[in-house]
Amino acid sequence: MDTVAFTNWLTGIALLDALQRDRVVRELAAVDVIAGSDSALDDPTPARTVPNTIDATPDADLLSKIGRFRIASFGCPHCGRGAVRPWGKAGGKPRYRCTVCRKTFNPLTGTPLAGLHHPDRWRDQAQALIAGETVAHAAKRCKVAYTTAFRWRHRFLSALTLDQPQHLSGIVEADETFILESFKGKRSDLPRASRTRGGTATKRGLSAEQIPVIVARDRTGATIDAVLPRLDAASISAVLGRVITRQAELCCDGGKAITAFARRARVTFHVLPAPGGPKPEAPDLHINNVNAYHGRLKEWLARFHGVATKNLPSYLSWRRTIEVLSNASTPDAWIMGAAGLGPYQQRSL
Missing domain, CATH: 3.30.420 (Nucleotidyltransferase; domain 5)
Incomplete structure (x- = not known):
């Protein structure tokens, strides 16, 4: 954008209402997260860097993609505003900070995957969902207890019931x-x-x-x-x-x-x-x-x-996701769905 166009754009900001200004900030935040730059938002507090102590799976690229999509769609998980900037890493996950409420979060904050242990086995759990495996087979694949496999299944399917x-x-x-x-x-x-x-x-x-x-x-x-x-x-x-x-x-x-x-x-x-x-x-x-x-x-x-009838909605969403993903059914797609970014949600972005 040349200098004249940029000046005209700045002049038009004064005409925006509160909702429009918030949308502009949200879009700038999304671009800022993609570029990994701190220049889009004027916050004098320097971004901190936390050592990456865990070599976790899913990898950083997938988590960054989840974070970018969730910020663009939902904004800050604490206040819903779009004024978000990168804020280093912690536990092998990228972190972000909202410049409005000043709270930090990672791509999985507020999702059914938040706090779930053994992320290095999530792709195995996703593969078990793709194959439609029983709890016993999923437990064997993921090398976890039967009860853990059952709990993981319903944590992964929880967000998909809304998709x-x-x-x-x-x-x-x-x-x-x-x-x-x-x-x-x-x-x-x-x-x-x-x-x-x-x-x-x-x-x-x-x-x-x-x-x-x-x-x-x-x-x-x-x-x-x-x-x-x-x-x-x-x-x-x-x-x-x-x-x-x-x-x-x-x-x-x-x-x-x-x-x-x-x-x-x-x-x-x-x-x-x-x-x-x-x-x-x-x-x-x-x-x-x-x-x-x-x-x-x-x-x-x-x-x-x-x-179980009480779990039937989860199984309906499981089958529905298998159908809609079809040939695009990959472990990463299922992990994104478990984080609240199912195939229908992604189409609306």
Whole structure:
């Protein structure tokens, strides 16, 4: 930028409101972190350097990338402002300092990975998620105790439960499926006799033992899913009401709950009660994709011999992330997702 343009830019700063000025500071901070320079923010306090005492994995490049993305997206984890500068290293991780609240933090502060030990084995844990391994196999791969592997699994999946697309557009397919209720891991106060290795329902067909799960997908593959407290229009609206706009065309099987939702939301919908057989005059209108997703989900869940209902949202996010990452499913991508930067979050940056 030449001198005249820079002078004009400085003059325009006076016209910015508080939110606009904060955004400018945030953008400058992001550039400053990328360049590793202290010149973008005017803070007379010199940056300190802490000796790197741990040769930790994930490596510094990945952690710096996580830090850069989180600062650009969320700002300081303590106050949310974007006035952040590099602040040396500690424990093998880059550190940053907010010039507003003056607190320091690292790329993992405020994430489910904060304080998690043995970072040199995180890539092994991520590889276990990619492969869809059981807790026993993950523990063996990571060389940790069974209970540690279980805890790591849910720490890695915690942030991914929030990683969903903001909107579904075009032709959207939505349908519910049912997962057998499970109290796996619960040792006492069971409302019924325990089952062995997943087991089967005591009643045929749909009953209170079956937990409804709604899945919606558009033709780009963007997927939203959720466990429903009950199968009714209000529950579906709570999940899909914010993401399916009136411009979308909803394809469903004609269930009372989903059609009631579509009417309330004033969304154009098409009832297709026979999956696999779209009408010749409208071959694009079908629910084949969402039903195929149901099949892949249940086949994948079978390896776990029953999933505790309280943990079902985590397993839905696990499968959803496998699908959206596809060929880009690498350990580093999963570590970023565990740090709150899942594939859908990264697309919004």
